[in-house]
Amino acid sequence: MKILLFTDTLCDTNGVSRFLQDLGTHCPAFHLVTATRKSCNLPFKNWTNLPVRLRLAMPFYPQLDLSFPSYAHAKTLFETFDPDLVHVSTPGPVGLLGRALARKYHKPLAGVYHTDFPSYVHNNLPLWGLKRLTQMSMRWFYKPFSLLFARSQSEIPKLQPLLHKTLTLFKAGVDTQVFTPLALPKEARLTLLYVGRISPEKNIGFLWEVWEILQNLLGPQAVQLWCVGECTHPLLRTQGEALGVHFLGKQPKEALPALYAKAHLFVFPSLTETLGQVVLESLSCGTPVVVSDQGGPRTILASTTRPCGLILSTRFSSTWAHAIKSLLLNEPRLSAMAEAARAENYDIKTSVEDFLAVHVRMRKEEAEPEGSTKEEG
Structure with missing residues (x-):
């Protein structure tokens, strides 16, 4: 099973980047693709940093780049890797490129809804028209996806209008080798x-x-x-x-x-x-x-x-x-x-195993001939 995962954030300090770094570490079936000019010392080799053609600061979050990658390099990588399916982690320039290549080469498309962008935009610039436009953009972006992961149960009602096929819950996890109770005294205050x-x-x-x-x-x-x-x-x-x-x-x-x-x-x-x-x-x-x-x-x-x-x-x-x-x-x-x-046990390995298993099931379902009937039970 070979999966290309496209993400606009991998070398940043945020929850999405930390999960993706854990994913790259624990699951070599995923090859992570990003585009950044930031230094990135990752503990795994299954990732590619595409050349950046244009870089802009993300509105309201200048520490995060919007990097526009080289299409030619991405196309060569895609054809060489020949993935079984494509996963798009973010709806930015890199995510858009992954989406476009998946459609061009007729590969199944999956994704995670990591960030509530309509609410993000509205909290920084409270204009209802802009929030509505962002909602419409999200519907357009995720329309061709066969599978979309929700990060929590509370997000499922919001995401149902975005997708015509499968919506599933993402089993959460963290690196419990790093995030573990330490025998340190509490602060005096x-x-x-x-x-x-x-x-x-x-x-x-x-x-x-x-x-x-x-x-x-x-x-x-x-x-x-x-x-x-x-x-x-x-x-x-x-x-x-x-x-x-x-x-x-x-x-x-x-x-x-x-x-x-x-x-x-x-x-x-x-x-x-x-x-x-x-x-x-x-x-x-x-x-x-x-x-x-x-x-x-x-x-x-x-x-x-x-x-x-x-x-x-x-x-x-x-x-x-x-x-x-x-x-x-x-x-x-x-x-x-x-x-x-x-x-409580939030081991990242359990999360990653479940994440991969859902993609494997999706690939098998996509490979079934049209009109075939699945056995029930």
Whole structure:
């Protein structure tokens, strides 16, 4: 089984890139194709970096490039590799190229809906007409796909209008060799941790409101907030600094487990996540989480065997502040949640095996002659 996977993000610091790097490491059936001018030291050889003909900064997220690759090089790679099917991970220039080549050579086409782009655009530029245009673009892009993976159960209703064939759930996973509980002492001060882009679509303005109230409830010397990730919105950084937020910048994944271990609670108020890879990472490291009642993170918590955190409405920031205060001051409850989180198993190998098995089934179904009847049962 040979699969070409086209992605616009592979050498970046985000959940999609981390999953794809894990996929490349654990599943050589996938050959990853990207286009970037960034340095990328990957621990596997089954990937190709196409020459970049044009590079633009992604709107609202300048740290991420929109790289337009060489069509001639991609075409040669495609013909040489001769894939059984094509997987498109992102709807950017590289994804568009993969989509076009799959259609040109009549190869089955699969994909993952990693990012809720209509909501992403609307949160940064709240114009309903633009959101509607983005929704129409997504429908056009995914129309020829035979298979589309949803990152969480909450995304399936949104994705059903995009596809005429198969929609399936993506079994989530993280590298549990990296994201594992560490025997490190907690910070002396009660510590909240956020990992992700510091930008409007992550609902960071709401997090600042929660943080300000929480400091008033507990006292500024009793609690601290660490934020890990790129800040794409200077005003948010200025506001955070005025509230005493500690910005730790972009961190390699190898540094994250220690931060998860030292923190008492992971907070993630985003409303637009299709999954929330950092929530899985926090739980795998044994750190309880607080997430919003919208999007993929709530489905992660809802599927745990024992309570590992809180699912809260973001209607009122005071609700979050008081709930976090109560949890931080209830050591037995917090410890029970941490123990429950450590007991959950999100091994990436299981996720990758399931991911590949679905592609194999799809290929067999696509290969069946038209008009043939499958046995039932």
